[in-house]
Amino acid sequence: MTTALHIQGGRVIDPANGVDEVRDLFVKDGLLVAEKPDHAEVIDASGKVVTPGLIDIHVHFREPGQSHKETIATGSRCAAAGGFTTVVCMPNTSPVADSTATIAWIQERAASTACVNVFCTGAITRGLGGEEMAPIGALAAAGVVALTDDGRCVQNHGVMRRAVEYAKQFGLPIMDHCQEATLSADGVMNEGEWSTRLGLPGWPSLAEDLIVSRNILLAEETGHPIHCQHISSARSVRLLREARRRGVPITAEACPHHISLTDDGLKNFDTNFKVNPPLRTPADIDEIITGIADGTITILASDHAPHAPYEKEVELDQAPFGMLGLETELAVFLEILLHQRKALTLPEIISLLTINPAKLLRLDRGTLSVGAPADITILDPDHSWNYDKNKTASLSRNSPFHEMSLRGRALFTIVGGKTVWDLESGFRS
């Protein structure tokens, strides 16, 4: 079924095309068109902001293998309810997404159950084992948009070097979860005053900084892009800034929790605050925000990581790492970056959620160009609301943002010309 849409009177922000003005948008047969089509459904966007559909390149939808936490269907509904039209899934499923069969399964599942666009990453190493190269050529042919061992970090520098060199022939970016395992050891939270107070094993920033440094050197050496995922440490930001100034093809992303929450959130041993890399200090937050504002960090992402309540309802050191993110992501970014810190303009923030991630992974998304897929988000950056995790579309409930008061929210999520969710009436199917 195709629909014609006429999105009327909104402030259209399309950073890729340098657009920030009140204008109408038209959609026909799933694409953006220049002329108003016949019989178009009118969406009144006056007083609202219309942007390219938001893109999140870091989510865990848990299928195959962990469908008690999340499925591609429920995860995609979280995305839609958060204003995201495109997501990129991490490969730490069960089995690991290190074979064309698993990639094909995920793609098929996404095509039949997801309400947003779902792209896959493939593993760098077989089984995320960190030792043997995954079938990178076959994964590239199967349509993965990047390679990553996310959740793990390839510790063996020789293996990582060869993987980057090998991936280069396919133009596949490498995304890395930066964590040096002998330094993070059994750490469950940031190493610092609060880990000291709580007697919990620390996961020091140093463990991230060391791998960020490694990745900078490898990107420089190979000339192939490496993307550092979920940066949590101030010193990592400084390392990245210096490297990018020299023209090293290294990029980085920041997550909502790493700019809004600190390690003291764990003082009551609430496992919803346990995440990897861990929540750090106000000084880290300041440097990450500075890095977002000055172009060191060019991509915003959630690291949406659902875990079932019974898995999180355990002693803190036994609980899995990770938190929900997609439904609160836009609001947290707007609340912190736009409203509280005034660190970026709204169009700048939209760039980091649309065209920048699209460019990194070479997705034909993230713009409102005529002829592009009609992935559109309508949002209100000032909408005040309180997140209620019990109303989530996720199968899980592990959000640290429960009952938090936030400003900014998606109102309509339109994927391929179809409204899949809107704030008033919810999901359309």
Place this chain on the structure above:
Amino acid sequence: MTTTLPFWKHKDLCALADHSAEELLTILHTATAFKGVGERNLKKVPALRGKTLVNFFVEPSTRTRISFELAAMRLSADVVNISASASSLEKGETLLDTARNLEALRADLIVIRHKSAGSARFLADRLNASVINAGDGAHEHPTQGLLDAFTIREKLGRIEGVKVAIVGDILFSRVARSNIQLLTKLGAEITLVGPPTLVPATFAPLGVRIAHSIDEVLEKTDVINLLRIQHERQRKEYFPGVGEYTARFGLTRKRAERLKSECLIMHPGPMNRGIEIDSDVADGRGSVILDQVTNGLAVRMAVLYLCSGGAPLSKTDTNLS
């Protein structure tokens, strides 16, 4: 009856960090009254008659478990002991489910020792029963902190302004953390002593001094508390061995001679004689190591009593029924 210290309204004791100086003094005052009970010929009071206490020790312990057991018996409670190997945790039951089963059996008080920091708090937040922390990982050991403070106050007559050196494996020590929390609240000046790997700079924000040499604190300190040092697998990357540790941080006879004559020598036990403390020093002048054990009983009676809803007692209270 006392009305000056009505400061205990909690069902649980999970961490000394959670409580004010007034609340913690209430426990110490109440413990003073209970210590008198222990000195009597008839050592039992009926304060917890009809109550059931479960000693749920998921990590091995002898002294703390027996101390809680005796404390409960002296308060006339019924006591059951459970160890990890005898519990369903071995069969994969979660900690919370095991604890809920204990509660379903109508345990009124659960005393827990567990390897995970925060485990006592985790249960306390989810159970109606009182939860008493008997040691949670490297986090806290509240009754040890209380009995150490009780002993200092008993022997020196005060805590405020007292200089306390805590020596050893501070990083992994719940005893150190509970001591730091309580003694800083009561105005003592704490110096943590050990190599930088075991006494990292991250302790400084807790309001303590840090020293990497025992020799610089000996003449100044009023109390020296020596923690048990171990060199099992987990510690091998933190310091080279017990020989070097003893040479640099052990309270040898020679070092003990440099202590003030009235300096208290403490140890939470179990001691490694000849490693962190010389054997003669452990038994010599200034050692209050066995007083700590005796006082532990009084402190635990006070904690069980107060967490069961007992009215705070002053040291002159003798009417405990």
